[in-house]
Amino acid sequence: MKKKPRKVKHEFLYFAWRNWKLRLGLLVVFFFVLLAIVGPHLTPYEPWAYVGPSARPPCKEFWFGTTMFGQDVFTQFVHGLYPVFLVGVLGGGLATVIGTLIGFTAGYRGGWVDEILNTFTNVVLVIPTLALLLILAAYLGVRSFFIQAVFIGCTAWPWTARAVRAQTLSLKAREFVDLAKISGMRPAKIVLTEIAPNMLSYLVMVFILQFGGAILNAATLDFIGLGPTRGISLGLMMQIALLWGALPLGMWWWFVPPGLAIALLVGALYITNVGLDEVFNPKLREM
Amino acid sequence: MNILEVRDLRVYYQTIKGEVKALDGATFSVAEGEIMGLAGESGCGKSTLGRSLVLLKPPMKYVDGKVFLEGEPLPIWDREKMNAFRFAKVSLIPQYAMNALNPTKKIKRIFADILASRGIRLKQVLSELNWRFELVELPLEVLKMYPIELSGGMKQRVVMVLSTLLNPSLLIADEVTSALDVSTQKAVAKMLVEFRDQRFVKALIVITHDISLLYQIADTILVMYAGKFAEKGGTEEIISDPKHPYTRLLISSLPKIGVRYMETKLRGIPGHPPSLLEPPGGCRFRERCPEAFEKCGEEPPFITLDSTGRQVACWLITGNHD
Amino acid sequence: MTRYLVRKVTIYLLTFFLAVTIDWIIPRFMPGNPIQTMLSRAALRAEAVEVMRGYYLKAFGLDVPVWQQYLNFWKAVFHGDLGVSVYLFPKPVIKVIAEAIPYTLAILVPAIILSWIAGNKFGAFAARRKWLDSTLLPMGYFLTATPYMWLGIFLAWGFGVALGWFPIAGGYSFAMTPNLSWKFVLDLLWHWFLPFASLFLVMFGGWAIGMRNMIIYELEADYSQYLESLGAPRRLIRSYAFRNAILPQITGLALQMGTIAAGAVVTETVFSYPGIGSLIVQAIQNQDYFLIQGCFLFIIIGVLLANFIVDIVYLIVDPRTRRGMIGEI
Numbered sequence: 001m002k003k004k005p006r007k008v009k010h011e012f013l014y015f016a017w018r019n020w021k022l023r024l025g026l027l028v029v030f031f032f033v034l035l036a037i038v039g040p041h042l043t044p045y046e047p048w049a050y051v052g053p054s055a056r057p058p059c060k061e062f063w064f065g066t067t068m069f070g071q072d073v074f075t076q077f078v079h080g081l082y083p084v085f086l087v088g089v090l091g092g093g094l095a096t097v098i099g100t101l102i103g104f105t106a107g108y109r110g111g112w113v114d115e116i117l118n119t120f121t122n123v124v125l126v127i128p129t130l131a132l133l134l135i136l137a138a139y140l141g142v143r144s145f146f147i148q149a150v151f152i153g154c155t156a157w158p159w160t161a162r163a164v165r166a167q168t169l170s171l172k173a174r175e176f177v178d179l180a181k182i183s184g185m186r187p188a189k190i191v192l193t194e195i196a197p198n199m200l201s202y203l204v205m206v207f208i209l210q211f212g213g214a215i216l217n218a219a220t221l222d223f224i225g226l227g228p229t230r231g232i233s234l235g236l237m238m239q240i241a242l243l244w245g246a247l248p249l250g251m252w253w254w255f256v257p258p259g260l261a262i263a264l265l266v267g268a269l270y271i272t273n274v275g276l277d278e279v280f281n282p283k284l285r286e287m
Numbered sequence: 288m289n290i291l292e293v294r295d296l297r298v299y300y301q302t303i304k305g306e307v308k309a310l311d312g313a314t315f316s317v318a319e320g321e322i323m324g325l326a327g328e329s330g331c332g333k334s335t336l337g338r339s340l341v342l343l344k345p346p347m348k349y350v351d352g353k354v355f356l357e358g359e360p361l362p363i364w365d366r367e368k369m370n371a372f373r374f375a376k377v378s379l380i381p382q383y384a385m386n387a388l389n390p391t392k393k394i395k396r397i398f399a400d401i402l403a404s405r406g407i408r409l410k411q412v413l414s415e416l417n418w419r420f421e422l423v424e425l426p427l428e429v430l431k432m433y434p435i436e437l438s439g440g441m442k443q444r445v446v447m448v449l450s451t452l453l454n455p456s457l458l459i460a461d462e463v464t465s466a467l468d469v470s471t472q473k474a475v476a477k478m479l480v481e482f483r484d485q486r487f488v489k490a491l492i493v494i495t496h497d498i499s500l501l502y503q504i505a506d507t508i509l510v511m512y513a514g515k516f517a518e519k520g521g522t523e524e525i526i527s528d529p530k531h532p533y534t535r536l537l538i539s540s541l542p543k544i545g546v547r548y549m550e551t552k553l554r555g556i557p558g559h560p561p562s563l564l565e566p567p568g569g570c571r572f573r574e575r576c577p578e579a580f581e582k583c584g585e586e587p588p589f590i591t592l593d594s595t596g597r598q599v600a601c602w603l604i605t606g607n608h609d
Numbered sequence: 610m611t612r613y614l615v616r617k618v619t620i621y622l623l624t625f626f627l628a629v630t631i632d633w634i635i636p637r638f639m640p641g642n643p644i645q646t647m648l649s650r651a652a653l654r655a656e657a658v659e660v661m662r663g664y665y666l667k668a669f670g671l672d673v674p675v676w677q678q679y680l681n682f683w684k685a686v687f688h689g690d691l692g693v694s695v696y697l698f699p700k701p702v703i704k705v706i707a708e709a710i711p712y713t714l715a716i717l718v719p720a721i722i723l724s725w726i727a728g729n730k731f732g733a734f735a736a737r738r739k740w741l742d743s744t745l746l747p748m749g750y751f752l753t754a755t756p757y758m759w760l761g762i763f764l765a766w767g768f769g770v771a772l773g774w775f776p777i778a779g780g781y782s783f784a785m786t787p788n789l790s791w792k793f794v795l796d797l798l799w800h801w802f803l804p805f806a807s808l809f810l811v812m813f814g815g816w817a818i819g820m821r822n823m824i825i826y827e828l829e830a831d832y833s834q835y836l837e838s839l840g841a842p843r844r845l846i847r848s849y850a851f852r853n854a855i856l857p858q859i860t861g862l863a864l865q866m867g868t869i870a871a872g873a874v875v876t877e878t879v880f881s882y883p884g885i886g887s888l889i890v891q892a893i894q895n896q897d898y899f900l901i902q903g904c905f906l907f908i909i910i911g912v913l914l915a916n917f918i919v920d921i922v923y924l925i926v927d928p929r930t931r932r933g934m935i936g937e938i
Contacts, residue, residue: 119619122620122624123620123624126913129871130874131889212754216754219756220756223756225894238762247765248770252766252771263751263759267753267754271747373840374838381831389836390832390929391852391853405840
């Protein structure tokens with residue numbers, strides 16, 4: 001029996017839609033984005049206000065229960081989502097940009113530029129950034145989410161630099177670049193029109209990974225007490241919960257949701273990444 | 288007895304848009320001692336044919352047809368059963384031969400492991416191996432090296448030796464000269480012939496888009512177009528007296544030594560092959576054929592013309608022989 | 610091979626130099642008068658204050674020019690003299706750290722090694738079976754996406770509080786004093802288990818996922834296709850793929866060291882486990898600068914050492930680096 005060939009206009013979008021990993025991942029991410037935007041409007045309370053009896057488990061009035069101080073956990077939760085995204089995007093974005101610039105320059109230029117940048121990358125790579133930040137934070141009086149994002153961005157880029165450098169090297173060796181060089185194109189133009197489009201898909205995936213990593217980093221910093229001195233975030237919730245004995249008292253509604261949300265969000269980002277990889281690389285696709 | 292007999296073989300590619308009819312009804316045979324050249328432009332199905340005889344895996348799909356190797360049926364649709372035939376009876380020199388060796392293993396190790404999987408100790412075949420290395424002009428030290436230490440040509444030759452080590456009845460060489468420089472091409476071509484002459488292999492199928500290579504070494508040439516056979520015959524006859532319009536254009540588009548192209552233009556073949564997703568009915572060359580006529584709307588059968596074994600699928604030639 | 614080693618050692622020496630320098634800078638460029646701050650926090654008796662002030666002045670060497678202070682610090686480091694802890698006065702810093710390190714190593718080293726081995730085996734196995742792959746994939750991603758401290762808290766709550774099977778604080782029961790009896794050893798292990806498990810699980814997820822992806826990539830490679838064309842048994846193809854996929858997993862281990870160190874710190878905090886992670890957090894909270902200095906130094910040395918060990922392992926495993934080819938990292 002002959003099968004009629006399907007009309008597929010945009011092969012890329014078709015695969016993108018069909019890929020269950022991409023669908024699932026994006027769905028979860030958008031869910032949390034929505035929650036971060038809409039959530040604060042769903043509750044009548046303020047995150048730090050004392051609105052009820054302390055240490056209440058989840059009930060109709062307080063969907064996620066209350067903290068040791070009688071604050072509504074759900075309110076804190078939805079308010080705490082926004083900084084997570086903020087730092088994730090800013091920190092992850094900054095790390096991606098720095099890593100790409102360094103990696104690309106090293107790969108494209110080669111020679112001693114490459115050597116120097118490589119050494120620099122390796123040194124930054126080896127320094128345990130948490131220890132560094134622990135000490136740095138002891139100095140800074142006031143910390144904001146913005147500063148946290150900057151710090152994460154400035155320390156999380158080395159693996160990206162390495163990866164981008166490897167990509168650049170492999171692209172540089174491809175024929176179409178040689179062709180462009182021979183035809184007398186200026187280096188800047190070669191980079192923009194020949195190399196950049198091929199790297200774009202790769203950079204998108206790198207950014208997603210950095211985004212997820214930044215979220216985890218930020219949560220860790222908040223938890224240690226090196227988070228912003230004002231505001232609320234998911235990591236901060238966990239720190240306060242632990243500090244005030246939520247663990248031995250079994251106040252699971254206080255510390256489970258924040259960490260769970262982070263795990264689901266970052267997990268969704270990773271799965272999205274795998275899906276994206278399959279869409280961009282036909283070899284990995286399941287038929 | 289023919290080493291290879293293929294009857295009406297159909298192998299399609301499964302894609303999201305549907306089935307690509309890459310090989311649509313191939314019937315031919317290869318005799319003992321014969322070097323058959325399989326020629327055609329990219330996408331005509333020659334590589335599909337070659338690969339399907341050794342490793343038919345997704346996205347390739349077996350649709351129909353029978354294959355016989357030395358009289359025995361060859362179960363190309365059954366990946367498990369084919370293992371008994373691979374390497375020992377039918378072998379492949381792949382298109383990607385230069386990347387075909389595991390980069391983290393020494394050459395000796397690769398040989399030993401593959402032989403061991405067949406229950407053969409490397410020691411047993413070492414002297415034979417040495418001789419074959421000499422034949423392809425590879426120094427023995429190569430065995431102790433890693434693939435990255437070898438040049439492209441050397442890796443190719445290692446693969447050639449490995450693929451033929453167990454003296455398979457049929458060897459399929461897929462674009463073995465495409466990535467080589469001209470002088471190495473000549474050397475490799477000679478080696479292929481040597482393999483046949485030394486009876487390492489009983490029959491050879493050489494897949495290439497380079498007809499001039501086939502002119503050097505092939506006994507017969509089979510020309511493919513868009514998944515179907517166009518013409519088959521002895522090398523001399525095909526080159527000097529091509530009958531199918533496509534073959535004629537192919538031969539004439541080759542540069543000839545001594546001819547100066549300021550006077551005569553080097554002609555290519557305008558247009559491009561049809562999509563094999565929904566191939567046109569009738570002769571697939573119809574749209575590009577300068578001599579197409581009404582009857583070409585009907586698919587021409589691949590007919591034997593005379594006792595020399597010349598076969599053509601073209602109404603121009605066979606139309607009047609109804 | 611020598612090029613590879615020389616390169617690596619250079620990086621490590623450079624980093625060590627940089628780290629020690631940063632370490633030295635810490636107390637010097639703090640806002641306010643560090644000595645006064647420390648003294649007031651230490652809540653000492655009047656006589657002790659004067660002794661301490663004199664000691665600090667000498668210790669900081671603030672009476673000599675800056676460059677000499679710097680050199681003195683290097684000398685002190687090599688003598689193992691890291692000063693005296695303020696927070697745990699009068700214990701020398703080096704002693705405090707020496708007591709904490711075994712705990713950290715006890716949870717980190719087995720967690721890293723076991724999770725790496727188990728994760729890689731599991732990931733390779735999952736790449737073969739479709740059904741296992743569909744269940745492993747989401748689970749693995751979830752585990753590796755889990756923040757270390759949350760898993761620690763979750764396990765502590767689940768197995769410690771709710772089920773009551775394990776303790777949730779300390780390196781050993783408060784009622785006991787350290788001795789070499791079986792009872793004490795068991796108690797140690799009992800306290801060790803949850804922090805270890807927490808680190809293990811998160812890392813396991815990461816390795817399993819990584820390996821699964823690498824294996825698939827290797828199985829698609831040209832050399833795998835060629836082996837298949839030669840009728841090689843699946844076993845052989847898989848073993849070749851596995852061998853090649855392990856290599857980036859080894860370099861991945863080196864790349865992860867910073868993250869793992871951070872994970873150890875938070876995990877120890879959750880369980881009040883008396884390792885060096887807990888220590889540095891307490892040191893910061895109490896602004897014990899000598900202790901901070903010492904801990905940071907040790908963490909840096911630990912990470913550098915671990916990186917170096919991984920590099921040596923890579924050297925052994927990838928035969929090409931010995932030949933002076935691909936100096937990958």
